[in-house]
Amino acid sequence: MEIVPIIILTMVFGILGLAIGYFIRKNLAEGKLNRAEELATKIIIDAERDAENNKRNLLLEAKEEIHKMRDVATREVNVRREELQKMETRLLSKEDLLDKKGLSLERKEEQIQNLKDSILEKEKSAEDLLLARTTELERVSSLTQDEAKQLLLAELEGSLIQESALMIRENEQKVKDESRKIAQNVIVHAIQRIAADQVAESTVSVVNLPNDEMKGRIIGREGRNIRAIESLTGVDLIIDDTPEAVVLSSFDPIRREIARLTLERLVQDGRIHPTRIEDTIEKSRQEVEQVIKESGEQAAYDAGVHGLHPELIKYLGRLKYRTSYGQNVLKHSVEVSQIAGLLADEIGIDSKLARRAGLLHDIGKSIDHEVEGPHVDIGVDLARKYKEPEAVINGIEAHHGDVEFTSLESVLVQAADAISAARPGARRETIESYIKRLEQLEEIANSFDGVEKSYAVQAGREVRIIVKPEVISEAEVVTTARKVVKEIEAQLDFPGQIKVNVVRETRAIDYAK
Structure with missing residues (x-):
C-alpha cells in the first residue's frame, strides 16, 4: 500500500516538473522573440535612417551636378552668342562693303555706257567717212x-x-x-663599233666519209639503214657518185643538223644498224637541244638583253641553224640588236628596248618551217604569247614596213636590220642573180604606161622611176608607185625592202635675150 502513494507522488511531481519546464521554456522563447523583434525594429530604423541619409547625399550630388552642367551650358551659350555677334558684325561689314562696291559698279556701268555711246557715234562717223572715201575711190579708179x-x-x-x-x-x-x-x-x-666578220654560211650539209665502202654500210642490207635514218630524222640522204661524201637534204635545219651529227658518229663508230641508229639519233637530238639552249643564252648575253622567257631563248637558239641568203640569222639578230642599241644611245632613247626588239625581230624564222604564215606574223604571235612589251612587238611587226611604227625604237630596228643585211659581205649572192634582179626591177617599172625611164640604184634597194608629166598627173603618182610595189612583191624574191621612188617633173625653159 505504501508503494501506490509513492507512485502517485512521483507522477504528481513529474507533472509539476513538466508544467514548470513548459512555463520556463515559454518564457524564454517569448523573451527571445521580444529581443528579436526589438533587434529587427532597430535594424529597420537604422536602415531607414541610412536610406534617408543616402537620399539626401544623392540629392545634394545631383544638385551639384545640375549646377555644374548649368554653368557649362551657360558658358557655351555665352561663347556661341559672342561668335554670333562677331559673325553678325562681319556680315554687316561685308554688307556695307558690297553696298559700296555696288555703288561703284553702277558708276562704272554708267561710265561704260557713256563710253559705248561715244564709240558708237565714232564708229558711225567712221563708217560714213569710209563709205564716202570708198565711193570716191571707186569713182576715181572706175572699180x-x-x-x-x-x-x-x-x-x-x-x-x-x-x-x-x-x-x-x-x-x-x-x-x-x-x-x-x-x-x-x-x-x-654605229657600224664602226659593231664591225663584224663577213658571213659565209652554207645551207647544204655534207658528211665526209673515210671511203666509198662506207656508203654501202650506210645504205644497209636492202636499204634498211638509210630508211631508218630518213624516217627517224625526217632528212633525205643523197648518196650519189660524189666520192667520199653524203649530202643531207631537209627544209628543217634542226633536223638536218641532228642527221649530220648522227651520221658522223655512226661513221666514226662503224657499227651501223637500226638499233644503233635510233640510240645515236636520240643522243644527237639531246646534244642539239643543249646547243640550241646555250646558243640562245649566249646570244642574249652578247646582245645585252636580260629577262627573256626560257622558251624565247630556245626559239632564239634555233636561229643558229637558220640562214637567209647565206647570212646566219642568229648572228644577224645579235648584230641588229647591237646596232639598234648603239643608234638608240646616239639619239638618246631607250637602248635596252631597242636591243630587245632588235634581238627578237626575226624570232619567227625559228619555226617558220613548222607554222604557216610569214615569219613576221609568227614572231608577233610568239612575242605576245610570252608577254613582251608592245614596243618590242611593234618592232617585230614593223621591221619590214608592213605596219606603222608606234615608237622610235621600232624605226631603229628597221634601220639596223637594213644596215646588218646591206653591209659588205653580209649576204652572199652571185653576181648573175644580182644583175638579173636589177634588170627585172627596171623591166617591171618600164612595163607601166607613162613611164619614161627607170633606174635600179643602191644595190637594188631602190628603183627610181621618171614618168611623163603629160601622161601621169600629180594625183596618179602615188597610185603608180603603189602599183609598181605590188608588181615587185608579186614577181620578185628579195631580201629586206625595195624603195620605189616615182618622179614627175615639169620643166619650163626660156631664154632672156
Missing part, C-alpha cells in the same frame, strides 16, 4: 570695192606663192642636208 579686193588678193597670192615656195625649198634642202649629215655620222659610228 568697185569687190573688184579692187579681188585684184589685190590675186597680186598678193601670186607673190606669196612664189615666196613661200622658195622658202619651203630652201628650208627643205637645209633640213635634208643637216639630217643627212647627222644620220651619216650616227650610222657610220
